[in-house]
Amino acid sequence: MASSVRLDLDGNPIKPITICMIGAGGFIGSHLCEKIMAETPHKVLALDVYNDKIKHLLEPDTPWAARIQFHRLNIKQDSRLEGLIKMADLTINLAAICTPADYNTRPLDTIYSNFIDALPVVKYCSENQKRLIHFSTCEVYGKTIGSFLPKDSPLRQDPAYYVLKEDASPCIFGSIEKQRWSYACAKQLIERLIYAEGAENGLEFSIVRPFNWIGPRMDFIPGIDGPSEGVPRVLACFSNNLLRQEPLKLVDGGQSQRTFVYIKDAIEAVLLMIENPARANGHIFNVGNPNNEVTVKQLAEMMTQIYAKVSGEPALEKPTIDVSSKEFYGVGYDDSDKRIPDMTIINQQLGWNPKTSLWDLLESTLTYQHRTYAEAIKKAIAKPVAS
Numbered sequence: 478m479a480s481s482v483r484l485d486l487d488g489n490p491i492k493p494i495t496i497c498m499i500g501a502g503g504f505i506g507s508h509l510c511e512k513i514m515a516e517t518p519h520k521v522l523a524l525d526v527y528n529d530k531i532k533h534l535l536e537p538d539t540p541w542a543a544r545i546q547f548h549r550l551n552i553k554q555d556s557r558l559e560g561l562i563k564m565a566d567l568t569i570n571l572a573a574i575c576t577p578a579d580y581n582t583r584p585l586d587t588i589y590s591n592f593i594d595a596l597p598v599v600k601y602c603s604e605n606q607k608r609l610i611h612f613s614t615c616e617v618y619g620k621t622i623g624s625f626l627p628k629d630s631p632l633r634q635d636p637a638y639y640v641l642k643e644d645a646s647p648c649i650f651g652s653i654e655k656q657r658w659s660y661a662c663a664k665q666l667i668e669r670l671i672y673a674e675g676a677e678n679g680l681e682f683s684i685v686r687p688f689n690w691i692g693p694r695m696d697f698i699p700g701i702d703g704p705s706e707g708v709p710r711v712l713a714c715f716s717n718n719l720l721r722q723e724p725l726k727l728v729d730g731g732q733s734q735r736t737f738v739y740i741k742d743a744i745e746a747v748l749l750m751i752e753n754p755a756r757a758n759g760h761i762f763n764v765g766n767p768n769n770e771v772t773v774k775q776l777a778e779m780m781t782q783i784y785a786k787v788s789g790e791p792a793l794e795k796p797t798i799d800v801s802s803k804e805f806y807g808v809g810y811d812d813s814d815k816r817i818p819d820m821t822i823i824n825q826q827l828g829w830n831p832k833t834s835l836w837d838l839l840e841s842t843l844t845y846q847h848r849t850y851a852e853a854i855k856k857a858i859a860k861p862v863a864s
């Protein structure tokens with residue numbers, strides 16, 4: 478139940494607000510809606526083209542039924558958008574194409590989704606003096622400065638060459654034919670536009686740069702709740718392989734490094750932004766877990782070990798295979814080498830720190846994947862293919 482007196486970080490009572498959440502039916506949106514319904518008095522206007530991941534929150538007999546309203550709409554072409562933004566105190570924009578398999582194969586859709594389609598949202602917030610929390614990405618940093626140093630340079634060990642800071646690090650993308658960067662570049666331009674709206678027209682905004690948030694309900698399992706030829710992000714790719722007892726595919730040897738944060742930790746940071754506007758407005762926030770760094774190969778090994786534990790099924794003798802990025806993603810793929818978030822700004826402004834270790838977050842997530850999909854996969858495998 479929502480408690481009656483919630484206090485912000487400065488000890489002031491928090492007033493209930495209405496939030497227009499665009500992309501509420503996605504992975505992050507579903508967790509954010511869940512948290513807001515369970516722990517706050519706020520209302521949510523939930524906008525998306527899909528609602529499968531929030532169906533459980535939309536049942537009429539829940540204690541929060543009067544506080545959440547689903548509006549099925551595509552922000553590309555729907556005249557209801559401005560009215561819904563006007564009805565709310567705060568807009569949170571999560572809508573985007575954000576799976577790397579799309580960046581080089583559907584670059585136009587990627588750029589339209591992440592820049593053009595976000596423009597009216599920024600404009601309506603600015604014109605109607607509504608606060609905006611916009612979801613950008615850690616991909617705006619691109620590659621690290623250190624990745625351009627000689628392989629044996631001792632400077633590669635110096636954090637100054639790889640830690641990513643909101644107000645200091647450059648954005649380093651590959652050449653135009655490396656269409657992987659279409660997403661990062663579109664996100665960078667919308668960040669600059671929002672920042673400029675703040676500077677010139679007084680828009681109250683916060684920008685979130687998520688660093689690989691993972692957990693239950695992320696993306697889809699190909700052939701079960703998504704297209705069989707679809708390529709989701711790495712958590713769902715590896716989960717799918719484990720569920721089907723196939724080797725996990727390591728793109729270009731799995732040498733890239735990532736830091737993963739548990740979705741439930743990350744959502745706490747977003748709630749702090751929502752409820753502490755004076756501390757959050759005007760800032761860009763890295764949200765990640767610098768302590769959870771692994772190479773993709775190490776992630777595959779860890780997930781294999783944990784899945785064997787939670788499913789009771791023995792791991793394959795050869796649990797991984799190497800695949801080239803050209804074969805896996807096609808021409809124009811490129812990769813971020815390493816992503817460690819600097820945490821100074823979010824610490825200073827909101828006092829937020831992630832709590833969950835990589836092992837623990839993978840254990841709870843893989844338990845969920847096994848419980849949710851193992852039976853469906855068994856049935857799908859057993860079904861004879863129509864000739």
Ligand SMILES: NC(=O)c1ccc[n+]([C@@H]2O[C@H](COP(=O)([O-])OP(=O)(O)OC[C@H]3O[C@@H](n4cnc5c(N)ncnc54)[C@H](O)[C@@H]3O)[C@@H](O)[C@H]2O)c1
Pocket residue numbers: 499500501502503504505506524525526527550551552553570571572573574575590594612613614615616686687688689690691696
């Ligand atoms: N998950 C992460 O680790 C991560 C990392 C970096 C950035 N982000 C950013 O966070 C945001 C949310 O990511 P997510 O992981 O929840 O992705 P997601 O794909 O699960 O959610 C996005 C949602 O937006 C909806 N949407 C897309 N276009 C729309 C449109 N035109 N009209 C209405 N709805 C539309 C989709 O249907 C989907 O439900 C994105 O902007 C993404 O770029 C996420």
Ligand SMILES: O=c1ccn([C@@H]2O[C@H](COP(=O)(O)OP(=O)(O)O[C@H]3OC[C@@H](O)[C@H](O)[C@H]3O)[C@@H](O)[C@H]2O)c(=O)[nH]1
Pocket residue numbers: 575576577613614615616687688689709710711712714715726727728729731733735773812813
């Ligand atoms: O089966 C797979 C899938 C992915 N990978 C590798 O795993 C790494 C992580 O891949 P993900 O699909 O999670 O995506 P990335 O971390 O590269 O990008 C993500 O970063 C932040 C967000 O903006 C987006 O959600 C997405 O762009 C990449 O190096 C990728 O090449 C594999 O080795 N095997």
